[in-house]
Amino acid sequence: MKLYIKNMVCSRCKMVVKSELEKLGLQLLSVDLGEVETTEPISELQKRNIAEQLKRYGFELIDDKKSRLIERIKTLIIELVHQNNARLNTNLSVFLSSHLAQDYTSLSNLFSEVEDTTIEKYFIQQKIEKVKELLLYDELTLNEIAFQMHYSSVAYLSNQFKKVTGFSPSHYKQLKDKKRRQIEDL
Structure with a gap:
């Protein structure tokens, strides 16, 4: 069972x-x-x-089907970001559709309806949390983090980071109280 x-x-x-x-x-x-x-x-x-x-x-x-499907979407995204460093060989929509054998539009509508955010925003939040983690470790340069997380450029990563957190990556690194969120709370 x-x-x-x-x-x-x-x-x-x-x-x-x-x-x-x-x-x-x-x-x-x-x-x-x-x-x-x-x-x-x-x-x-x-x-x-x-x-x-x-x-x-x-x-x-x-127990219910909708919740299981949403949890499966979240799990796939979390695995993708936190274990595979956001390495996608295709679009996120194609990746999710193929893994869940469902049309992306219906997945997206259900996710947005229940979670009050889009799949794309959830994916970005997960990526930013991973970037925060990598910044805290202070082992990689921002350029290396951007490459590892498959951002097209450091500027794109920095813009997305600032949009989500309100801080630039370098300012975030300098904060004494780094506000990271638990994955399950995203």
Whole structure:
């Protein structure tokens, strides 16, 4: 049986979810971002226990189709930005449509309706959060960050960064209180 879980955004999330579900005695076939497959069916009582246990760690079981689809869109974007450094061989719309086997217009309309933002803005927010992280590490130049995050130029990255954060990347680096947001809060 498949369980869909909201806020699973990284490999540590997968480890926590796996550990907690195994503590509850579940036999797992697979644990992926946003999705867990068990070897056996799960009763309603087990589902409530799972939901309660996962809630302690900021996760949430998702039951309806719309929420699962939106969570899948978010997961694909998060993986793309935070694990693959926004490396796209095609447009974001084509990437999402092909991975979800759905028309991009319907995906976009649903996402905008439920999340009150567009897929593109969500993608940009994720990229800017990754840029903030790279700026904090202070290991790469802004030019290297722009290249790594597949921006066409440093100027384009700087303009987008300022539009989203209100600061230039260099000003952001100098701030004492760097305001980064958790991925699941975007």
